[in-house]
Amino acid sequence: xxxxxxxxxxxxxxxxxxxxxxxxxxxxxxxxxxxxxxxxxxxxxxxxxxxxxxxxxxxxxxxxxxxxxxxxxxxxxxxxxxxxxxxxxxxxxxxxxxxxxxxxxxxxxxxxxxxxxxxxxxxxxxxxxxxxxxxxxxxxxxxxxxxxxxxxxxxxxxxxxxxxxxxxxxxxxxxxxxxxxxxxxxxxxxxxxxxxxxxxxx
Numbered sequence: 001x002x003x004x005x006x007x008x009x010x011x012x013x014x015x016x017x018x019x020x021x022x023x024x025x026x027x028x029x030x031x032x033x034x035x036x037x038x039x040x041x042x043x044x045x046x047x048x049x050x051x052x053x054x055x056x057x058x059x060x061x062x063x064x065x066x067x068x069x070x071x072x073x074x075x076x077x078x079x080x081x082x083x084x085x086x087x088x089x090x091x092x093x094x095x096x097x098x099x100x101x102x103x104x105x106x107x108x109x110x111x112x113x114x115x116x117x118x119x120x121x122x123x124x125x126x127x128x129x130x131x132x133x134x135x136x137x138x139x140x141x142x143x144x145x146x147x148x149x150x151x152x153x154x155x156x157x158x159x160x161x162x163x164x165x166x167x168x169x170x171x172x173x174x175x176x177x178x179x180x181x182x183x184x185x186x187x188x189x190x191x192x193x194x195x196x197x198x199x200x201x202x
Contacts, residue, residue, distance in 0.1 A: 001071060004048060004067070004068045004075070005071045005072075005074060005075045005078075006075065007046075007047050007048040007072065007075065008047070008049075008050070008071060008072035008073065008075020008076045008078070008079065009076075009078050009079040010042075010047045010048075010075075010079065011042050011047035011048055011049040011052075011072070011075070011076055011079065011156075012075060012076040012077065012078060012079020012082075012083065012156060012159075012160075013079045013080075013083055014037075014038045014039075014041050014042050014047065015038050015042075015049070015076070015079070015080055015156045015157055015160060016080050016083030016087065016160045017037070017038055018034070018035035018037060018038030018039070018157070019035070019080075019084075019157050019160040019161060019164075020083075020087055020091070020094070020160075021034045021035060021037075022034070022035045022148065023094045023098060023101070023161070023164070024094060024097075028148075028149065029145070032144065032145035032148040033141070033144075033145050035144055035145070035148060036140055036144040038144075039052070039127060039128075039140050039144055040137055040141075043128060043131045043132075043140065048068065048071070048072030048075065049072065049076060049128075049156065050069060050072050050073040050076050050155070050156065050180075051121065051124040051154060051155060051156060051183050052124055052127075052128040053068075053069060053072060053128075054121075054183065054184050054187045054188070055121070055125035055128070055129065055188055055190070055191055056191075057069065057188065058188050058191040058192050059191065073180075076156045077156075077159055080156055080157075080159040080160040080163060081159060081163045083160060083163070084160045084161070084162070084163020084164045085163055087164050088164050088166075094164055095164060095165065095166075098161050098162075098164035099165050101161050101165075102161055102162055102165045102172075105158070106171055106172065106175055108175075110178060113153060113178045113182065114178055114181065114182040114185075115182070116151060116152045116153040116182065117152065117153040117154075117155065117178065117179040117180075117181070117182020117186065118182045118183075118185050118186035118189075119147070119150065119152045119186060120147045120152035120153055120154050120182070120183055120186060121182060121183040121184065121185060121186020121187035121188075121189075122186045123143040123144075123147045123186075124143070124147070124154070124186075124187055125186070125187040125188075125189075125190055125191070126190070127139045127140045127143035127144065128140075153182065153183075154179070154183065155176060155179040155180045155182075158175075158179055159176060162176070
């Protein structure tokens, strides 16, 4: 159990690195491309990122897999919250950028957030499954910038941005819960409607 939690924390740390470089880049395209380093390292190191693993739950419904998903998600949250606080302390210039990134997210309607998160979930499943099946980073290098530049919502990255922004409130927690739900549904769509698709764990 501890190993799964630590794997999740490790993935959260790497997502935080990706989020930091995105906030630090004035050019969104450049920031979105460099954010890809986070998922690349997560996949090569086989760390537990919830949004990268939840799509495989359509075939692996064992208690062990779901406990791993839960512990991974918990670790992702711990990693991004801690890193968000550290970045807030170390690079205060990013606080205003995080606030600017988070404010419009809280103005979205529930269905808007859910749909944005759903599309991100589809792209995350594709990025990870193509990497796993074909051992190529190309899907990651394209899918990650696409979801960022499209304005789709990634739950773990959003936890990091809100942690840099400041203390969460009930509205923020509700928003993040909606994104987790949307990411989950989105990641399950393609494997659910393509039953013969070859699915392997990371």
